[in-house]
Amino acid sequence: MISKNIARPLTAAAFLAALVLTGCSAPQAGSAPSSAAASSTASASATPSPSATSGPFGSFSSAAEACTKISEQATGATLLPLSAAQGKTAELEQFKADLAETAGRVPDSLKTDFANLKEVAVAGVTDQTVFSSGKLQAAMAPVTTWIATNCN
Numbered sequence: 001m002i003s004k005n006i007a008r009p010l011t012a013a014a015f016l017a018a019l020v021l022t023g024c025s026a027p028q029a030g031s032a033p034s035s036a037a038a039s040s041t042a043s044a045s046a047t048p049s050p051s052a053t054s055g056p057f058g059s060f061s062s063a064a065e066a067c068t069k070i071s072e073q074a075t076g077a078t079l080l081p082l083s084a085a086q087g088k089t090a091e092l093e094q095f096k097a098d099l100a101e102t103a104g105r106v107p108d109s110l111k112t113d114f115a116n117l118k119e120v121a122v123a124g125v126t127d128q129t130v131f132s133s134g135k136l137q138a139a140m141a142p143v144t145t146w147i148a149t150n151c152n
Contacts, residue, residue, distance in 0.1 A: 058107040066107065067151035070114070073102040074143045077121035078136065084125045096122060113142040 060066035076095055083092040099118050106114045120139035124130035 056107060058110070059105040063150065067147065069102055070106060070110070070143070071147055071151065073099055074114075074117060074140065074147070077117055078140065080121050080125050081128065081131070092125065110143065110146050113139075113146065117143050 057063055057066040060069060077099055080092065080095065083095065099121070103111070103114050103118045117139040120130055120135050124136055130136050
């Protein structure tokens with residue numbers, strides 16, 4: 001019974017991971033990120049405070065670096081429950097820290113959406129309904145759109 005409860009979210013996470021990875025193949029140098037629609041589900045507290053991320057690539061030095069890191073972290077966010085299910089506490093905590101760091105570095109146009117993805121993914125570690133209800137997919141959609149738009 002437990003394996004069925006874990007298998008469904010993990011299947012969805014694997015699908016989302018594949019979707020994100022195919023969306024970020026070869027970034028175009030010099031392409032400026034465009035604004036993705038802001039998620040109305042993100043709370044004001046989920047938005048990282050303004051910092052030196054107002055450039056076209058946030059605090060990343062290039063489009064390639066931004067696309068690679070954002071794609072890796074978004075994909076990893078969908079796999080958080082797998083680490084939790086396997087009891088990899090240290091790995092899970094490190095990934096949460098990396099995810100929070102990336103959320104602070106993304107371009108302003110992606111800040112709210114990425115912060116929302118981070119919160120939803122972390123909530124999914126303890127609440128498997130995040131996956132079965134479609135909350136993770138909804139949080140991932142604007143990030144995937146940003147990647148598809150800016151990382152071709």
